[in-house]
Amino acid sequence: MPKVLIADKLSPAAVSIFKVRGVEVDVKTGLPKEELLKIVDQYDGIAIRSATKITKDVIAAAKKLKVVGRAGIGVDNVDIPAATAAGVIVMNTPFGNSITTAEHAISLMMALAREIPAANASTHAGKWEKNRFMGVELYGKTLGLIGCGNIGGIVADRAKGLKMHVIAYDPYLSAERAAELGVEKAELDDLLSRADFISLHTPKTAETKNIISAAAIAKMKKGARLINCARGGLVDEVALKAALDSGHLAGAAVDVFETEPAKESVLFGNEKVVCTPHLGASTEEAQENVALQVAEQISDYLITGAIVNALNMPSITAQEAQLVKPWISLAEKLGAFAGQLTENEILAVEILYEGTAATLNQRALTQAALAGLLKSHLPDVNMVNAPVVAKERGIKVSETRQDQRGIYEGYIQVKVTTPDMTRGIAGTVFSDGHPRLIQVKDIKLDAEFAPNMIYVTNEDKPGFIGRLGTMLGESKVNIANFTLGRSAPGEDSIALVQVDGDPGDDVIAAIRKLPLVRGAKALKF
Ligand SMILES: NC(=O)C1=CN([C@@H]2O[C@H](COP(=O)(O)OP(=O)(O)OC[C@H]3O[C@@H](n4cnc5c(N)ncnc54)[C@H](O)[C@@H]3O)[C@@H](O)[C@H]2O)C=CC1
Numbered sequence: 424m425p426k427v428l429i430a431d432k433l434s435p436a437a438v439s440i441f442k443v444r445g446v447e448v449d450v451k452t453g454l455p456k457e458e459l460l461k462i463v464d465q466y467d468g469i470a471i472r473s474a475t476k477i478t479k480d481v482i483a484a485a486k487k488l489k490v491v492g493r494a495g496i497g498v499d500n501v502d503i504p505a506a507t508a509a510g511v512i513v514m515n516t517p518f519g520n521s522i523t524t525a526e527h528a529i530s531l532m533m534a535l536a537r538e539i540p541a542a543n544a545s546t547h548a549g550k551w552e553k554n555r556f557m558g559v560e561l562y563g564k565t566l567g568l569i570g571c572g573n574i575g576g577i578v579a580d581r582a583k584g585l586k587m588h589v590i591a592y593d594p595y596l597s598a599e600r601a602a603e604l605g606v607e608k609a610e611l612d613d614l615l616s617r618a619d620f621i622s623l624h625t626p627k628t629a630e631t632k633n634i635i636s637a638a639a640i641a642k643m644k645k646g647a648r649l650i651n652c653a654r655g656g657l658v659d660e661v662a663l664k665a666a667l668d669s670g671h672l673a674g675a676a677v678d679v680f681e682t683e684p685a686k687e688s689v690l691f692g693n694e695k696v697v698c699t700p701h702l703g704a705s706t707e708e709a710q711e712n713v714a715l716q717v718a719e720q721i722s723d724y725l726i727t728g729a730i731v732n733a734l735n736m737p738s739i740t741a742q743e744a745q746l747v748k749p750w751i752s753l754a755e756k757l758g759a760f761a762g763q764l765t766e767n768e769i770l771a772v773e774i775l776y777e778g779t780a781a782t783l784n785q786r787a788l789t790q791a792a793l794a795g796l797l798k799s800h801l802p803d804v805n806m807v808n809a810p811v812v813a814k815e816r817g818i819k820v821s822e823t824r825q826d827q828r829g830i831y832e833g834y835i836q837v838k839v840t841t842p843d844m845t846r847g848i849a850g851t852v853f854s855d856g857h858p859r860l861i862q863v864k865d866i867k868l869d870a871e872f873a874p875n876m877i878y879v880t881n882e883d884k885p886g887f888i889g890r891l892g893t894m895l896g897e898s899k900v901n902i903a904n905f906t907l908g909r910s911a912p913g914e915d916s917i918a919l920v921q922v923d924g925d926p927g928d929d930v931i932a933a934i935r936k937l938p939l940v941r942g943a944k945a946l947k948f
């Protein structure tokens with residue numbers, strides 16, 4: 424039974440889902456890192472929110488880990504490259520808390536406009552300072568959104584309801600989507616100079632880090648107000664404090680901080696700053712949504728292989744997972760076959776999907792083929808990190824799909840180009856679900872994949888098979904199966920010999936010395 428750790432506070436709904444789905448679950452929240460490192464090797468999955476940091480060393484210690492599920496959106500607390508390199512899938516729940524977070528941004532904007540937190544504190548203190556607090560209307564004001572994806576889009580919709588004019592800076596926002604939302608697209612500097620309120624809704628990336636820098640703040644309208652309900656680190660907190668102190672900005676609302684938990688901050692103690700402790704997603708509804716979703720996604724992956732909302736793998740439904748599994752195994756074995764025959768730098772990989780194979784999840788199949796191919800030389804490669812590794816090595820990967828043309832209902836061909844040759848290996852999946860090899864280079868054959876095989880290329884002349892059989896027998900290598908293929912009588916020929924156990928280097932060297940033999944290799948699957 425797979426075992427999952429819930430490492431951050433999640434709605435109890437998650438525990439029920441795991442149990443119902445047949446996943447053992449431990450709830451250990453707020454663990455210091457040293458404690459997490461000690462126990463993490465027991466788990467196949469970890470469910471987190473923003474508190475637990477899934478760092479490189481946590482991934483390295485988590486020997487069984489297959490999936491990290493983020494009950495929420497931002498995954499900047501997960502080292503995704505390290506997870507990918509280790510073959511760990513990272514999933515989030517991209518919509519479960521968006522409405523709630525958008526509502527928090529709108530609440531913060533209203534709180535800023537009417538100084539509600541300070542007025543509340545003053546009134547509770549019995550001061551009745553009616554003349555001290557003078558707000559501004561939102562009606563007719565310009566709201567500038569930096570980032571207009573799921574949350575930004577909802578904020579825009581709600582702000583339109585408040586009769587605000589909404590402008591957005593988001594290089595990836597299409598003109599159609601902007602029109603649909605009734606939002607005016609703007610360049611960053613234009614937005615900074617025009618907006619009365621600016622609300623941030625981007626992830627934290629290399630481009631968005633410190634997007635509200637001292638220079639950006641200087642471009643903002645005097646008296647403007649800033650809301651950050653996205654990520655700490657998008658705003659230069661020191662520059663923000665200076666702008667509030669100088670009176671350039673009228674107020675700021677901050678839900679997220681550069682360092683969290685934020686027990687101290689340059690922004691604390693300033694009446695112009697409205698703070699909340701990363702509460703953007705904290706409603707009963709959102710927490711129920713994200714907990715249910717993450718528990719379902721993690722369980723589905725661990726039990727059926729279905730992948731949803733992964734940031735480092737294509738999605739695969741449970742039904743698809745069932746259908747695609749034997750083809751993934753085939754793609755991986757074809758890649759492994761080609762990889763074991765390749766002793767040179769790989770320049771390009773072309774993968775052809777025909778018939779049934781062309782109807783399946785191509786990204787998953789290609790990742791499996793690449794993993795098989797690269798693994799023979801780079802043992803740490805897996806299906807998750809294979810595309811990254813291929814890209815790092817400058818390997819050109821291309822895919823083609825075509826309808827059934829030949830006798831097989833479907834097949835996959837993996838063609839590998841090195842500086843001196845291009846070699847294609849093809850295979851199919853029979854109705855029994857077993858992958859079969861059907862072509863090596865241009866030679867047709869029909870062979871099963873076995874854990875230990877000997878691949879021999881030779882001249883198609885009488886006497887070779889007998890000599891090979893005798894030699895293997897004398898070397899105490901038991902032949903389980905023997906497949907032959909040739910391009911034409913008397914020409915290039917291939918022998919694929921299934922053997923019981925590793926034949927060993929000496930036997931392979933002896934085969935290479937047999938008459939008519941061009942090459943021999945031990946293969947493992
Ligand atoms: N305070 C809280 O508790 C919560 C915070 N969040 C944060 O809110 C952020 C936004 O969430 P969603 O809207 O769901 O994400 P999303 O992915 O739907 O939208 C992000 C938008 O930012 C845009 N973007 C990316 N790079 C940009 C750049 N350099 N300049 C301008 N725009 C850029 C993207 O095109 C996209 O439209 C999340 O990344 C997360 O960090 C999310 C939920 C709760």
Ligand SMILES: O=C(O)C(=O)COP(=O)(O)O
Pocket residue numbers: 472473474494495496497498520701702703704705
């Ligand atoms: O979903 C997100 O990105 C959030 O920031 C919410 O964080 P939380 O789950 O409340 O720690």
